[in-house]
Amino acid sequence: MKRAAIILAGGAGTRLWPLSSDDNPKQFLRLFDGQSLLQKTYARLLRSIAPELIYISTNERYRAKCVEQLPLLPKDNILTEPARRNTAPAIALCMFEVEAREGDAVVAVLPADHFIADESAFLRILGRAYQHAESSDDLVTIGIDPTHAETGFGYLELGEEIAQQVIRLKRFAEKPSREKAEEFLAAGNFVWNGGIFIWRTSVFRAALESAAPRLATVTRANYESMESISIDYALMEKAPRVATVRGNFGWSDVGSWAAISKLIAKPNANLHTADAANVFVIAEKPVAVVGLSDVAVIDSPDGLLVLDLRKSELLSAVVKKMP
Amino acid sequence: MKRAAIILAGGAGTRLWPLSSDDNPKQFLRLFDGQSLLQKTYARLLRSIAPELIYISTNERYRAKCVEQLPLLPKDNILTEPARRNTAPAIALCMFEVEAREGDAVVAVLPADHFIADESAFLRILGRAYQHAESSDDLVTIGIDPTHAETGFGYLELGEEIAQQVIRLKRFAEKPSREKAEEFLAAGNFVWNGGIFIWRTSVFRAALESAAPRLATVTRANYESMESISIDYALMEKAPRVATVRGNFGWSDVGSWAAISKLIAKPNANLHTADAANVFVIAEKPVAVVGLSDVAVIDSPDGLLVLDLRKSELLSAVVKKMP
Numbered sequence: 001m002k003r004a005a006i007i008l009a010g011g012a013g014t015r016l017w018p019l020s021s022d023d024n025p026k027q028f029l030r031l032f033d034g035q036s037l038l039q040k041t042y043a044r045l046l047r048s049i050a051p052e053l054i055y056i057s058t059n060e061r062y063r064a065k066c067v068e069q070l071p072l073l074p075k076d077n078i079l080t081e082p083a084r085r086n087t088a089p090a091i092a093l094c095m096f097e098v099e100a101r102e103g104d105a106v107v108a109v110l111p112a113d114h115f116i117a118d119e120s121a122f123l124r125i126l127g128r129a130y131q132h133a134e135s136s137d138d139l140v141t142i143g144i145d146p147t148h149a150e151t152g153f154g155y156l157e158l159g160e161e162i163a164q165q166v167i168r169l170k171r172f173a174e175k176p177s178r179e180k181a182e183e184f185l186a187a188g189n190f191v192w193n194g195g196i197f198i199w200r201t202s203v204f205r206a207a208l209e210s211a212a213p214r215l216a217t218v219t220r221a222n223y224e225s226m227e228s229i230s231i232d233y234a235l236m237e238k239a240p241r242v243a244t245v246r247g248n249f250g251w252s253d254v255g256s257w258a259a260i261s262k263l264i265a266k267p268n269a270n271l272h273t274a275d276a277a278n279v280f281v282i283a284e285k286p287v288a289v290v291g292l293s294d295v296a297v298i299d300s301p302d303g304l305l306v307l308d309l310r311k312s313e314l315l316s317a318v319v320k321k322m323p
Numbered sequence: 324m325k326r327a328a329i330i331l332a333g334g335a336g337t338r339l340w341p342l343s344s345d346d347n348p349k350q351f352l353r354l355f356d357g358q359s360l361l362q363k364t365y366a367r368l369l370r371s372i373a374p375e376l377i378y379i380s381t382n383e384r385y386r387a388k389c390v391e392q393l394p395l396l397p398k399d400n401i402l403t404e405p406a407r408r409n410t411a412p413a414i415a416l417c418m419f420e421v422e423a424r425e426g427d428a429v430v431a432v433l434p435a436d437h438f439i440a441d442e443s444a445f446l447r448i449l450g451r452a453y454q455h456a457e458s459s460d461d462l463v464t465i466g467i468d469p470t471h472a473e474t475g476f477g478y479l480e481l482g483e484e485i486a487q488q489v490i491r492l493k494r495f496a497e498k499p500s501r502e503k504a505e506e507f508l509a510a511g512n513f514v515w516n517g518g519i520f521i522w523r524t525s526v527f528r529a530a531l532e533s534a535a536p537r538l539a540t541v542t543r544a545n546y547e548s549m550e551s552i553s554i555d556y557a558l559m560e561k562a563p564r565v566a567t568v569r570g571n572f573g574w575s576d577v578g579s580w581a582a583i584s585k586l587i588a589k590p591n592a593n594l595h596t597a598d599a600a601n602v603f604v605i606a607e608k609p610v611a612v613v614g615l616s617d618v619a620v621i622d623s624p625d626g627l628l629v630l631d632l633r634k635s636e637l638l639s640a641v642v643k644k645m646p
Contacts, residue, residue, distance in 0.1 A: 017611065272645055274637040283627055288340065288641050291631030292615065304606055304622055306629050308614030314597040318611045322595055 001134050001200075002105040004053040005045050006094045008195075009038050009066060009112035010081055014319040015256055015312075018303030019282065026254060027113035028065050031264060031282075037254060038112040039069050044119050045110075046072070048127065053102070055079055056112075057094045082223040087195075088234035089226040092208060092218045099201035106133045107204070109197045109231075115263055117250025125165075125247040129198040132166045132243060139207055139239050140198040141169065143191030143246035149181035152255065152313070154193040154232065156244055169242040172232060191246045194253070197231070211238040256312035257296040257305070280309065324457050324523070325428040327376040328368050329417045331518075332361050332389065332435035333404055337642040338579055338635075341626030342605065349577065350436035351388050354587060354605075360577060361435040362392050367442050368433075369395070371450065376425070378402055379435075380417045405546040410518075411557035412549040415531060415541045422524035429456045431521045432554075438586055440573025448488075448570040452521040455489045455566060462530055462562050463521040464492065466514030466569035472504035475578065475636070477516040477555065479567055492565040495555060514569045517576070520554070534561040579635035580619040580628070603632065 012025045020026045027038040035043075038056075045054050051072045058066055060080045066073065079097055081090045091109055098107055108126060116122045129140045143156045155173040162168050172193065176184060184190035199207075209216040212234045218226055227234075236242060252259050261280035268281045276289045283299035296312075298305040307315060335348045343349045350361040358366075361379075368377050374395045381389055383403045389396065402420055404413045414432055421430055431449060439445045452463045466479045478496040485491050495516065499507060507513035522530075532539040535557045541549055550557075559565060575582050584603035591604045599612045606622035619635075621628040630638060 018609070272641050274641045275631075275634055285624070286341070286626035286645060288626065288628045288630070288638065288645075290629070290637050290641060291634030292618065292629060295615065295629070297627065297629050299622075299627055301608070303609040303611065304620065304627070305611045306613070306615060306618070306620050307611075308598075311598055311614030314613050315611065318595050318597045318613060322609060322611075 002053060002102055003049055003108075003130050004055065004098055004102060004105050005049050005108045005110060006055045006057050006079075006091070006098065007038070007041055007045070007110055007112045008087065008090065009056050009058040009062065010084070010090060011111075011113060014316045016254075016260070017315065017319040018298060018300040018305055021302060023061070024065075025062075025113075027111075028062070028069065031260065032115070036069055037115060038066070040115070041110065041112050042070050042073070044116065044122065045108075047119070048123050052077070053105075055094060055098060057081065057090050059084065082220050084228070085223065085226050086228045087231045088212070088215055088229045089218050089223060091231050092215050093220070093223065095201060095204050096218070099205065102201070104200055104202045106130055106198065106200050109199075111195050113254060114194065115250075115252040115254050117252075117263075119249075121247060122249035122251075125245050125249065126196075126198070128165050129245045132163060132245065133198045133200055133203070136241075136243070137203050137206075138199075138241045138243040139203065139236065140166075140243050140245065141236070142194055142196040142198070143167075143244040144194045144251045145246060145248040146185055146190065146192050149178065149185045150192065151176055151178055151181050153253070155184050155190045156193050158189045158191060158244055158246070162243060165245055167244045167246065169244050172237045191244065192251075193232070194251060195232075197236070207239050207241075208235055211235050257298065257307055257315070258309045258312035261296055261309055278309070325376060325425055326372055326431075326453050327378065327421055327425060327428050328372050328431045328433060329378045329380050329402075329414070329421065330361070330364055330368070330433055330435045331410065331413065332379050332381040332385065333407070333413060334434075334436060337639045339577075339583070340638060340642040341621060341623040341628055344625060346384070347388075348385075348436075350434075351385070351392065354583065355438070359392055360438060361389070363439075364433065364435050364437070365393050365396070367439065367445065368431075370442070371446050375400070376428075378417060378421060380404065380413050382407065405543050408546065408549050408551045410554045411535070411538055411552045412541050412546060414554050415538050416543070416546065418524060418527050419541070422528065425524070427523055427525045429453055429521065429523050430527070431519065433519050434517075436577060437517065438573075438575040438577050440575075440586075442572075444570060445572040445574075448568050448572065449519075449521070451488050452568045455486060455568065456521045456523055456526070459564075459566070460526050460529075461522075461564045461566040462526065462559065463489075463566050463568065464559070465517055465519040465521070466490075466567040467517045467574045468569060468571040469508055469513065469515050472501065472508045473515065474499060474501055474504050476576070478507050478513045479516050481512045481514060481567055481569065485566060488568055490567045490569065492567050495560045514567065515574075516555070517574060518555075520559070530562050530564075531558055534558045580621065580630055580638070581632045581635035584619055584632055601632070 157170040159168040482491040
């Protein structure tokens, strides 16, 4: 059975202001030795999947960026959403397009904007997930071994092992409180939901028809009339047969400057400091930091951010209030 | 007797990086409602002195800036130093030029780059200093009532009152240690040396011939061969007859971003904060500050500074190490 992938590259956000913007969201920022997360995600999948079977789901406004950043991508494999309706309509539209082109195939759906340090470990886990999706009627998701009691992610509660490395999913758990997160970590059978799904086209269609019949009728023509809803809510939480392959592959959602500062450790020749430690700088001109530690200084033509790295989560609210 | 003034506007420095530079030093920065300290100093003197008797001592490279910022200044009143030799040769050359033009006049010599909040109080004190210089053979200096035990300024130790508001100077005291500064403040007869001097041309010449005979021969032709030395060292500390008029007129040497942040309190529409207080920003684009208080963020095309305002004094060393 053909193995395909859909990279979700339509997102926009405020958490990496002033570098990210609606015109240039996180997945396109070339922060990793000159590569973007989209480029790294694409290159990673190329190690397992033929380029003609890797699709990009994105917004029309990002088409030119995708073409520019992914020279190996066939132009026809850019699938654009007619409107912003969250992940469920976007994924459904893409899945049906892939089904129309390829027949029954097994498809991985992955975010464009996550970082994975151990690519070989990830590809082994992804391979196992493809295998299980090929040989069962399960929707398969990849669970990320938690490294700490994170309150910013959703969790997957795992049940019994149903095949080698494959575990039956008990339930999706929302972003927890601090106490709940500690409980999850201690319990051992909770993993982070990284939003990576693997399923056959036919299994996906049947599951969607059962869980969200209206969504299963999505076309470009009726797209704007679809409910704006995530794939977790619309499908995964309602599906009776979900399986998880779990693993540890140096994953980061790159969801804050604090996260990025841990991924990019190289010294910055533009930085000059006194009485300062753990300073993360992105700037094209000389920067002096005096008397401040654990800070990020991010300069761009659009704005300037000075952030206590221990308070990254407060940035989004500030940016949303800007005129 | 004619009253004249020489504004010393040749200085360069690193303490206000990245706004100040050798090409655009502190006295020319338009930080005060669009006015520079040079402009404010000039406008203040215009309240007491005719424009044809106000001179600017500066470096040739700053001539154009002086012309641009001071439209009332006669072009002939820009007196440039042929080389950088600190304040003593520069002041001597200017004084002799003023003497050649005006004969025996009484001249105030003042830095271009200090801030004075209470201009009327300052002009009253300056007027008393002019009077005393006119009616005696004293070199006169203005002493600034100290507001705290500052270790960054030199002090004047005062003796007996010799005329109304005029006090005999005992000695110049170097920048003190913390303990000494506390002692000075407690003693009550120590004031800050703001580098403002008032003297007759003839009294200045005689004092210089006695204290620094070689300097008293300065001309444009031999200027480069002069010792690089401050007027305090070359003349004032050696002169037997120095008098002081002291006062409190809201003076600041504007010697650090911490000092400027106290002078410019207006809110900045470009600033957006979360969990932050006492943030001083100069920037032409949006700035977000998250989780940091008592900081200055200064953006310019030349560089970017992020500074704990309580550690302003560390900036100079950082800037000097820049390539």
